Amino acid sequence: EAGVVQSPRYKIIEKKQPVAFWCNPISGHNTLYWYRQNLGQGPELLIRYENEEAVDDSQLPKDRFSAERLKGVDSTLKIQPAELGDSAVYLCASSGRGEEYGYTFGSGTRLTVV
């Protein structure tokens, strides 16, 4: 079984430029999450999807961040325009329903804004 797949693995952009990250969750996992992890800290939730519906986006900076999950499978996270403070690792995770399901994370995208 393939795990959670993310791309790109690394991205370096200049400030004010747009950037997009892509995530393909584990097949059959209805719930998809985007997290941001700053150096030396634990991941923090940006947005959670149940199928194609964003059920928790309270921590997503909506002035510059957007996300979509078309057809309830793949998801993209976009930043436009990027700021220096957006430099971080962006992690995607997916899970099934029920307490017996844990989260499976992708390898993450390391974003550097210069």
Added chain:
Amino acid sequence: KQEVTQIPAALSVPEGENLVLNCSFTDSAIYNLQWFRQDPGKGLTSLLLIQSSQREQTSGRLNASLDKSSGRSTLYIAASQPGDSATYLCAVNNNNDMRFGAGTRLTVKP
């Protein structure tokens, strides 16, 4: 809002020692708790998942316990090896809302 705290923030031990990592959380109404390992520059690898009805889980040299009433979990690593060096993250799941601690950075010296 669930808050998760991990102590210590960093730990250095000689090879072969047994060690315990601690995790505490404020809201005991949890679905499950998960321990992850993160190597530098890498994603999170799941180590153990403890459901709310369980008290502990074991995998090889790892044993994780859960005490919901006191809001605590521990990760026990037996006979530590240099390859165990990594950051260990505790994550608490309340109804598909998972919150993380800041992690414990473990170094096992040969």
